[in-house]
Amino acid sequence: MKMLDDQLNLFKQIATETISNNADSRLSPVVKNIIKKNNFVYDAHAHIFDGKCIDVKYFVTRFIGSVPEKFLRRVWRVLTRREREIFKLNEMSREQLLDILYDDKLKIRYDEDFDRYLSELETTVETELKQFNEEKELASILDFDWKNFLGRLLSIIKILKTSRMSKVYKEFHKKYSVQNIEGGDLLTVVLGMDLNMSWGKAIQESYDEQFYELLDLSYRKPIIPFLPLDPRRAEEKNDEDGNEYQFNQLYDKFLEAFDKNSDRNYFGVKIYPALGYLPSDSRLQPLFEICAAKGIPVVTHCGGEVVSSFKWGFDVDRFGEIVRCEGNSRKERARWLNEPLNWKPVLEKHGGLKLNLGHFGGADAWESSKGETAHRKQEIFDLMRDHSVYTDFSFNLEDEGATDNFVQKLQNEDEESELMKTRCMFGTDFWVVLPMSNLLEDTRQFMMKVGNDKKKMLKDNVIEFLGINS
Ligand SMILES: [Zn+2]
Known part of the structure; x- marks a missing residue:
């Protein structure tokens, strides 16, 4: 259902007033402390959702x-x-x-x-x-x-x-994270995942419970939390207790997450198009408008198609126009939703929006120049050239072919390698990457291969993406 114009204006007005222009103010004291000591590395893409x-x-x-x-x-x-x-x-x-x-x-x-x-x-x-x-x-x-x-x-x-995000984080920090190799402290960008909206039924912890669990943990551990947004939450008009939202669940939770008067904040937002929507969904645009104005960074999944919508055939919203999700199979439809070019009109609409195209198009895009997603690399480079677009190579570290091609391109000394050096961030995709291989060993190999460029991936580029000044 479409929001009325005056309701939308009221939302934007409240957001403009209650969300700080200063990204640093959204960091927890734990994180600020580590930044102050200035001996740290980042993991720009990790998950700590637990069995619940x-x-x-x-x-x-x-x-x-x-x-x-x-x-x-x-x-x-x-x-x-x-x-x-x-x-x-x-x-x-x-x-x-x-x-x-x-x-x-x-x-x-x-x-x-x-x-x-x-x-x-x-x-x-x-x-x-x-x-x-x-x-x-x-x-x-x-x-x-x-x-x-x-x-x-x-x-x-x-x-x-363990059924606790804190325990998942602890395991990650102790056994799998990059500071075990590089030393110093670790700052982790933790991306929430809203599986409840489209997968639903059997998931024990509600969206709200996950919202607070991650938020609270970010004030005890050096975590930079990203809030998962799903445009379909705009259709939810009442909360779990039956109380009516001021706007709807999507907009109300967004305001709550970034309210400068609250003692704890989310830092960025996470988008997962393959679950069944386009980044150009009209319900997301007011949120992206605020993100661009307030320096709230956005991460999107831009990789493989393993996780997707269940549906066989469905429509999606593209700037208010209803279009059929293209593709003849589950995989094709998921791939269509994940395409980086879907972001182009969104980036053009909201100048200055900071976007991380997670996974750099996916391992398949890097493995061979003839693969079905190989075109994504060039498209991402083009988006980087014209917009504040970043990327991370998470999940792909175990793929030797992909990693070798990545490193080769990085060392080319041309305009694209320059873009990689200034816009690519290090990330693991813990824990969803664990079934594939030995994460710590893959990380070690990757660090050796990228050599001198690792410092930028582990720190400088992430700071730029997050827009942190302190
Ligand atoms: Zn991920």
């Missing part, structure tokens, strides 16, 4: 979407916990398996009860690992890799089972 913020389907989808091909079917059997399949598993591609997961008809054991699911899975994995330790000889590299994978799977289960 996701569901069984998200968990399985993440793995099936990203585990090495050689383990795909083995992982499917372990994670879906189904004795028999109605299809021939060996003949299924990764995409087909993802489609089955997205098809609501698949029943996974305990898929309504994520805690129970994780506990059962933990026991299974522990038992298999124990057998490895006690009796099985590691006869081959494959065995060795599988054992390593099971170890990682077990770590992720344990992280998610």
Whole structure:
């Protein structure tokens, strides 16, 4: 439903008055302290949502979407916990398996009860690992890799089972974050994820609960929190207790998140188009207008298509015009929504908007010059040239081909390499990257490869993107 003009004007007026022009004022004292000591590195893209913020389907989808091909079917059997399949598993591609997961008809054991699911899975994995330790000889590299994978799977289960963002953060800081390699303090940009809006039902913690959990933690730990926005929340007129919002959930929460009179603030916003909307959605534009005016940075997912909308066919809003989401498959539709060029009219409309196109188009865009998303690189460079557009290479670190091409381009000494040196930030995409490989080792390798340019990625470029002055 469209907001009336005078309501919209009132929203903008309140936002203009209650949101500070000074980005530094949105930082927590913990963060300010670390900046003052001036011996720190950034992770510009991380997640600490726990088991209560996701569901069984998200968990399985993440793995099936990203585990090495050689383990795909083995992982499917372990994670879906189904004795028999109605299809021939060996003949299924990764995409087909993802489609089955997205098809609501698949029943996974305990898929309504994520805690129970994780506990059962933990026991299974522990038992298999124990057998490895006690009796099985590691006869081959494959065995060795599988054992390593099971170890990682077990770590992720344990992280998610804690059911507290603070515990997830603690694990991240202790074992996986970049200051374990680079030394000094760590400042982490933590991106919230609003899975509730489009995936809904089985997720235990509400949007509101996650809103406060991340916000509160940011005042205890050196976290720079980003609020997830989903335009469809503009249709929510009442809160959980049935009280009517002044505008709607999307606009009211935005005002609350950035209110200078509140003792705690969010710092930026996060967009995830593949969940079923375009960045040019008319409901988002007033928010981007405020973001541009107040120096609130925006991060968007601009990578792979593993996480997406469930729907088979649906319409999206493009500046108020209703258009069909293009594509003949789930993957194609998600890819269409994630395209960096969807941001071009938004950036033109809101001059000065700071945008991070997360994942730099995705590992596939970097792996080969002939891939279906290879065109994204050039488009991102063009956007960088004309706008305050940044990027991060998170999630792609484990992909050797992508990383090598990235480093090669970085060292080209041309206009594009200059853009990379001044606009690209370091990020991990913890914890969603964990199923793929050993994050800390990948980070170490990446730092070695980028050499002298790492300082800018770890610090200077992030400071520029965030617009921090102190
Ligand atoms: Zn991410």
